[in-house]
Each structure stands twice: as C-alpha cells, then as structure tokens.
Amino acid sequence: MIHTHELARTFRVGKDVVEAVRGVDIDVEEGELVALLGPNGAGKSTTLRMLTTLLEPTSGTATVAGRDIRTEPAEVRRRIGFVGQGNGAGGDQRVGEELRTQGLLYGLDRRTARRRADELLDLLDLGGASDREAGKLSGGQRRRLDIAMGLVHEPGLLFLDEPSTGLDPHSRANLWEHVARLRERLGTTVVLTTHYLDEADDMAERVLVIDHGRVIADGTADELKGKVSGDLVTFSVGSEEDARTGAGIAERVPSAGPAEVVAAVGRDPEVRFRVERGDGVLPELLRTLDAAGVALLSVRVQRPTLDDVFLTLTGRSLREEEA
Structure with missing residues (x-):
C-alpha cells in the first residue's frame, strides 16, 4: 500500500538548510495499522505530508495506493483518506449535508453519496446527529465526523494525524473502538501519528520510530520492547x-x-x-x-514501554521530548 525509497525533504530557513526528513524507507502492507512515533521536529509530520501529496519531496521516491506521489498526485488523493489535526467540517454545516457534499466532490453520484453518508453515520454512531450543525457536536463526535469525511469515497488507505489529541480518555477510547470496527468491516489500511504511546502500543500492528529525520526502529511493539533488555x-x-x-x-x-x-x-x-x-x-x-x-x-x-524503547535507542525520553 505504501513504498518509499530514500524519501527526503529539506527546507531553507534564511541561509540555513534544514534536513527535516533524511531518506526514509517505509513499506506498509494492505490492511495494516502502522503508527509513526517521534518527538516534535523528528520528521513524522513532514513524512505524512509527503505521502499525502501535500508536500513535494526534495529527493527519493514513493508510491501510495499504487500511484507515484510525484507524477500522479491527483490519483493518490483519489485513493486515500486524510484526517488532519484540525476539524475538516465547517462549523455551521449540517453533518449529513457535509458528508454528502464530500462524496460529491470525490465524484460520487447523489444516490451513492447519500448511501455512503448514511452508512458512515450509522457505523460511527452519528446517526442522530445528521441534522445537527457540526460546530455543536462534542469533541469526540467531531473527530468521528472527520474520519467519516475521510472515508466517504471508500479509500483503501486512511491517514490519521494525531486523531485523538484534545479528547478526554473516554472519547479517545470510543474513537479507537470505532477505528477498530472500521478496519474489521472495511479492511482499511491505517497510518497514524500520535503522541499517546499507549494508543500505539494497543492499536498498532507495527510501530515506526522516527528521530532526526530517519526511521530508527521498525517492528511490532513487542519486538521493539525486546530491545530494552527485559x-x-x-x-x-x-x-x-x-x-x-x-x-x-x-x-x-x-x-x-x-x-x-x-x-x-x-x-x-x-x-x-x-x-x-x-x-x-x-x-x-x-x-x-x-x-x-x-x-x-x-x-x-x-x-518495557515504547518510551523505554525510545530512551534505549536515543538516550532521550519521548515523553520528555513532547513536553
């Protein structure tokens, strides 16, 4: 579903060149849930932006959902869903209408757009909110609406950029329960970034640890914990x-x-x-x-925890870095 080779991105800040991503190799198989972990500035968000065609790489190659991110960015976007850190729905728009409009923008006919909207509202426990304004939903409901908007065109690959940030523990647990249900029902491949290490530990089948623009560890949570010496x-x-x-x-x-x-x-x-x-x-x-x-x-x-893994690999605590 994702294959990258030496994917890199540099930025120029004044006279300085900042190497945000320094040549990452990533492979994600169909149906996997993969978490990207790393402190702020490690390169995970820049990597995500390149994979979703929001940022062009400086060098390297990548195919996402079978399409080249450099030469076929529009085809990549047709095949992926993306849930960013901000809310995607307009605050004064009605929930059902917003979902149907999203479907039309992806080229669905009106009947299909309505059917998909109804299915997702039911799947994500938003059926009773169809006629409510998005801005009046709770934080957990808005995040579930964002996920519904990212799935309305039935993409095989969904990117989630810190989807549970700002949610209370109950809403976080509820959100992940719905994501698990989506994967079970639709077989969706999910790539996520998160600051919550317990989420990556509990949910992800594979964890990629990124630091200083490079992937420094790749494996299941248990495999990575095995590197911590017991x-x-x-x-x-x-x-x-x-x-x-x-x-x-x-x-x-x-x-x-x-x-x-x-x-x-x-x-x-x-x-x-x-x-x-x-x-x-x-x-x-x-x-x-x-x-x-x-x-x-x-x-x-x-x-051992995933923070212990990061501490072993880098000499720094991921929790302290985030703080």
Whole structure:
C-alpha cells in the first residue's frame, strides 16, 4: 500500500538548510495499522505530508495506493483518506449535508453519496446527529465526523494525524473502538501519528520510530520492547542492609542486568534490575530473598514501554521530548 525509497525533504530557513526528513524507507502492507512515533521536529509530520501529496519531496521516491506521489498526485488523493489535526467540517454545516457534499466532490453520484453518508453515520454512531450543525457536536463526535469525511469515497488507505489529541480518555477510547470496527468491516489500511504511546502500543500492528529525520526502529511493539533488555523488577525492603543483600541476590539471577539500590529519603529502600521474563524469575527470587532473611515489603514487575524503547535507542525520553 505504501513504498518509499530514500524519501527526503529539506527546507531553507534564511541561509540555513534544514534536513527535516533524511531518506526514509517505509513499506506498509494492505490492511495494516502502522503508527509513526517521534518527538516534535523528528520528521513524522513532514513524512505524512509527503505521502499525502501535500508536500513535494526534495529527493527519493514513493508510491501510495499504487500511484507515484510525484507524477500522479491527483490519483493518490483519489485513493486515500486524510484526517488532519484540525476539524475538516465547517462549523455551521449540517453533518449529513457535509458528508454528502464530500462524496460529491470525490465524484460520487447523489444516490451513492447519500448511501455512503448514511452508512458512515450509522457505523460511527452519528446517526442522530445528521441534522445537527457540526460546530455543536462534542469533541469526540467531531473527530468521528472527520474520519467519516475521510472515508466517504471508500479509500483503501486512511491517514490519521494525531486523531485523538484534545479528547478526554473516554472519547479517545470510543474513537479507537470505532477505528477498530472500521478496519474489521472495511479492511482499511491505517497510518497514524500520535503522541499517546499507549494508543500505539494497543492499536498498532507495527510501530515506526522516527528521530532526526530517519526511521530508527521498525517492528511490532513487542519486538521493539525486546530491545530494552527485559522487564524491570523492583522490590522494596526494610533496611539499607537488606537492600545491599537483595541487590547481590538479584545480580545472581540468570540473564539479569546490574542491580541498582535506590534509597530515597523518607521511603523504604528499593532494588531495581532488568531481566528477561521477570514474571518467570520472580518465584525463585522471592524464595531466595526469604531464605536470606531479607525483609521484603513489596515487589512489582514492569514490562518495557515504547518510551523505554525510545530512551534505549536515543538516550532521550519521548515523553520528555513532547513536553
């Protein structure tokens, strides 16, 4: 559905040349949901704008939905849907009318445009809002309307640029439930950018991490997390002496990394270490700590997150970069 080779874009700012995208190679298969992650300025939005023909590449090649973005931009646009960060519907336009007009602009006849509008209103739980003005919808309803507008011409490929930004947690969950239903029913290929790492973790079948204009990681969320050197095991104890003893025991666990003792003022000392399959080593670890007389107060195992992946790859936290 998408194939790029050394796709690049530079901008001139005064006398300086800024390399926003430095030659990315991307392949997206039909039916996939792929997330692009990266901090502001990493190049993900510029990449998305090139793939949707809103920005011409400086160099490189790309085909999107079987068409060349340089030589056949109009054909690319016929075959994709695009939901940007802003609302696409006019605030004073009625929801059903806006959808039907969108269909006509894509060349559908009036009967087909009306049928598609009705189908999408029903599919996205907007049936009762057909005669309401778009500007009077809730934030979640407006985002679902934007998605409906991007799908009215039945594209095989849908681009979502931060679709849930600004929505409350309930509206975000509701939006993704509808996207999952769309994919199940229509088989739509989806490419999205998001600042919410949990969305990419839960929804995406593949994750591309972009930094400084390059793709630095590509794989499933679990594959990328496997690069972080295992789960983080943390246990708290009753004294600093127990912490030192516990750290020595932890470092003897097979495949464990170095153990770190954290003794914060006013808190019980903690021991932290990373190990493959933390849940699997926990029973034996607890037995050994107990046999050594360590006063164990609590224990937890944390799977790596996509932010841990970014931290491992770049030395920076994606959450901190976004903030």
